[in-house]
Amino acid sequence: MRTFLINFQLFVITFSLGVFNTYAQDDIFEKLQEIAIIDQKVMMPMRDGIRLATDIYRPKTDEKVPVIFSRTPYNFNSWGDGEQKTRTAEKAYEVVQQGYAYVVQNERGRYYSEGEWDILGIPLTDGYDAFSWMKDQPWSNGKIGTLGCSSTAEWQMAVAALDHPSHAAMVPQSFGAGVGRVGDYYEQGNWYRGGAEQLLFFAWLYGVEHDKYKPRIPEGASQEDLIRISRFYDLAPENPPVDMSEALAHLPIQDILQNIQGKREVFDKMVRRNPNHIDWYKGGLYHDDMEIGIPGFWFASWYDVSISPNLALYNHVRNNSKDQFVKDNQYLVIAPTLHCRYTRATENTIVGERNVGDARLNYSEQIYSWFDLWLKGENNNFKDNTPRVQYYTMGSNVWQSAESWPPENSELKTFYLTSGGKANSLYGDGRLSVKEPNSENVPDSFIYDPMNPVTSYGGNVCCTGNAVKGGAYDQQAMETRQDILVYTTEPLEEGIEVTGFIESSLYISSDAKDTDFTIKLIDVYPDGRAYNLDETIQRVRYREGYEKEVFMEKGKVYEINLTPMATSNFFEKGHRIRIEVSSSNFPRFARNLNTGGKNYDEKQGVVARNSVHHSKQYPSQIRLPIVNR
Known part of the structure; x- marks a missing residue:
């Protein structure tokens, strides 16, 4: 009863x-x-x-x-x-x-x-x-x-390059899945980062791809018929719920959707392409050899899956367009939110676990003012009243503006990785220092086992179901792992604003033919809380470019330049700047199985002993964009 x-x-x-x-x-x-x-x-x-x-x-x-x-x-x-x-x-x-x-x-x-x-x-x-x-x-x-x-949003850029005379303006928001290649980024619509597969589309396709055997409306159905039957037949598939944290762990990754009985016609084609495969250039992705010819009002967010490529695309159009009119009519907003969450900012905006303050902005007012200018021809002073770039600085929790991205008063400052060879975990001796290393090479080494990868916790993510939480989360518990190298500055004597692209160069070696290296940028509070800001990855076989694969020789040292990260964060006095280095961030990114094989069709990985070198000869470093005020 x-x-x-x-x-x-x-x-x-x-x-x-x-x-x-x-x-x-x-x-x-x-x-x-x-x-x-x-x-x-x-x-x-x-x-x-x-x-x-x-x-x-x-x-x-x-x-x-x-x-x-x-x-x-x-x-x-x-x-x-x-x-x-x-x-x-x-x-x-x-x-x-x-x-x-x-x-x-x-x-x-x-x-x-x-x-x-x-x-x-x-x-x-x-x-x-x-x-x-x-x-x-x-x-x-x-x-x-x-x-x-x-x-x-993602289809807008490539279509804008067709230059239809009626396409007067666009407002793409969280548009990374439409960015194929721009500059050094070969993401191919968020499928890759640094040559490593991003698993978000594996989960997304399960939820949205229609089966080739789906019910179909007879050809030639009239509008009257379609309106009538749409009241009864939605044509929306209801996929059984899936624990994506478990589903994305399946190997080989080419069988992930098959293993959960998902539709996979589109997926099967995409999963087999390398980052520069010719088929990426045949569809609707935008690539930087395409000329955008219309005004654009771009919206990005710090915890979106492709913040850096998004900003790189804005800069590409703003700086490289052949038409001065197009250059002069590009505007950008960067919010401290997750994917497509602009209007959900409140006076106490929480992103993950971190309160980033009052991040509200008059988004709708600005968007309609933009459209009024270009579609109605109104002389509404949009360009006089709207900064070229509006960006939110976390930590100080304020909206700021600039004429360019990064701001003109942002200059790269080099921080070098250093240790006594034991930077493993939060409790190691890894340090970040502005002093150039002059010591002999004492590398930090760790064991990367693809069957026991570092778990993604927070981050710049989208669309992975329950597999990854998006946003800023305290990384301290993760940093107890021995396969994470931790490098931290001394407590800051004065506050530092980091706003712009973050570049990093690592000198690495491995006993495997191929592996990955990951980096996270972190704001460490005086009480130890360690909030992630951005992250990136590089598959070492693509260190010389995505047109070819070059494998490693055991014990040889190689330089890798990771795809730039991006943020705007004020590190307050007493805070510390930290980076984590590892070889996995899973399931944010697919695991490298370290074999040198195709990876997508492999079930078994090999354990790799990976090392990061830091010395006068091998100055591993991160270059932070410091704002001078």
């Missing part, structure tokens, strides 16, 4: 929540209907005959209006309950209130859109064709702005 009552109570709670969600959604749709003409399941034709499902919300006016366009792989069917659908209605209401048409479209092969889906492998012409269709509508003024975060 007690079990029955508990189950009945759970049913009542679940039913009530469902009714509440439905009422809340009905309420926003009623408000939306009062101000908007709603045209759903418009099947927008592409040049190859494929039709993409599109919902259009536009103001009730006879005047032509500009368009804010979002294209997404996610479900926005307006029937039923669900947070994503309610968010779509809320966004449509907000956009229409501002005097714009809001057009939201599913990528090809997603939900009611026809064709086959391939993450960022869909034709770039889909974006171009959508712009052409929208500009020709009788209600359109011919000006289109693109807006979105994460998967509704």
